[in-house]
Amino acid sequence: MNVRQDAIGNIFARWRGTEPSAPAVGTGSHIDAIPNAGKYDGVVGVLGGLEAIRSLQRSGFRPEHSIELLVFTSEEPTRFGIGCLGSRMLSGTMSVDVARRLTDKKDVPLEEVRRDAGLSGSLEEVKLTNGYYKAFVELHIEQGPLLERQKIPLGVVTRIAAPASLRVSVEGAGGHAGGVLMPDRRDALCAASELILAVENAARTSGAADTVATVGICEVFPGAVNSIPSRVHLSVDVRDTNLERRDGVMRAIEAAGQTIAEKRQVSIREELLNADAPAECAAAIIEALSESCVRHQLAYTPMVSRAYHDSLFMSRIAPVAMLFIPCRNGYSHRPDEYASPEDIARGTLVLAETLAALAA
Numbered sequence: 001m002n003v004r005q006d007a008i009g010n011i012f013a014r015w016r017g018t019e020p021s022a023p024a025v026g027t028g029s030h031i032d033a034i035p036n037a038g039k040y041d042g043v044v045g046v047l048g049g050l051e052a053i054r055s056l057q058r059s060g061f062r063p064e065h066s067i068e069l070l071v072f073t074s075e076e077p078t079r080f081g082i083g084c085l086g087s088r089m090l091s092g093t094m095s096v097d098v099a100r101r102l103t104d105k106k107d108v109p110l111e112e113v114r115r116d117a118g119l120s121g122s123l124e125e126v127k128l129t130n131g132y133y134k135a136f137v138e139l140h141i142e143q144g145p146l147l148e149r150q151k152i153p154l155g156v157v158t159r160i161a162a163p164a165s166l167r168v169s170v171e172g173a174g175g176h177a178g179g180v181l182m183p184d185r186r187d188a189l190c191a192a193s194e195l196i197l198a199v200e201n202a203a204r205t206s207g208a209a210d211t212v213a214t215v216g217i218c219e220v221f222p223g224a225v226n227s228i229p230s231r232v233h234l235s236v237d238v239r240d241t242n243l244e245r246r247d248g249v250m251r252a253i254e255a256a257g258q259t260i261a262e263k264r265q266v267s268i269r270e271e272l273l274n275a276d277a278p279a280e281c282a283a284a285i286i287e288a289l290s291e292s293c294v295r296h297q298l299a300y301t302p303m304v305s306r307a308y309h310d311s312l313f314m315s316r317i318a319p320v321a322m323l324f325i326p327c328r329n330g331y332s333h334r335p336d337e338y339a340s341p342e343d344i345a346r347g348t349l350v351l352a353e354t355l356a357a358l359a360a
């Protein structure tokens, strides 16, 4: 395969088809991880995609459309605070100007990180044209318990839920934990605690099981046992399959922030990091995936992805679909995440046949 890396670090490995100028069929995922992560999230889609291509090569198949494996940069928000950096830029969902203003969690600008990684190309060249891909299909672990519970080995994704996230800063007043009396306090952590519960409540009362909201980061300053917290940073992550409902939860969180700020005499600033629309998967790819499952007498079920993926952003420039395999107990984003070799092999087989059908 011909391998290239773009200016944001996305890696492309292309197996040239007999019609090299025709739109390619893409597959792939990510190999970065969150803190305390497992080993399968993303990696299954990269190694599974590589093995699918190699097995097609071994079988003597010759694709008409090129087949391309993609390894996306920074799918997780771990380093730059926003997920799917590589696919956001490939699809033009994130502008070059916004990307240039990003800093990592040590405040190192993206441009410096790129330079240190040897990525000297221009960010303007990252965006792919509409029509670059004929189809994009991503293999991934489910990251939830449904396939395992239903004893179904494969899930064909029809829709990807809409994610949004906020960075929240709460500013109160610090002081001596012994000296400042309770009526005089403006404790930033106490205010943040009320907001965290308001986030949970907003999702719980949305009326739909698909609404989820999480505060996963809480940084407390100055972080001393005998000092009143003066400042707190929170992350808020909200998702739903329904965009209006997701945005309703976002508005409820904003309103709760104003009420709490007034009541506790602190300032609460909410910065919207992303609010993305959901994606619909393409009927033709869903059909190709389903046909392969049927051919091998593998049970499958249509499903919604509640996690986000690079496919969410690739859907802005290409038809996409995803194939899910079970993961033990539905565990993901934790070190005991696991998918069996048998499940990975089944997913890779169906992926390979789907790539072949789309690239023929």
Ligand code: GLV
Residues within 6 Å of the ligand: 075, 076, 083, 306, 307, 308, 309
């Ligand atoms: C991806 O890792 C997600 O948070 O859905």
Ligand code: MN
Residues within 6 Å of the ligand: 034, 041, 076, 333
């Ligand atoms: Mn992940």
Ligand code: MN
Residues within 6 Å of the ligand: 030, 041, 042, 075, 140, 309
């Ligand atoms: Mn992933």
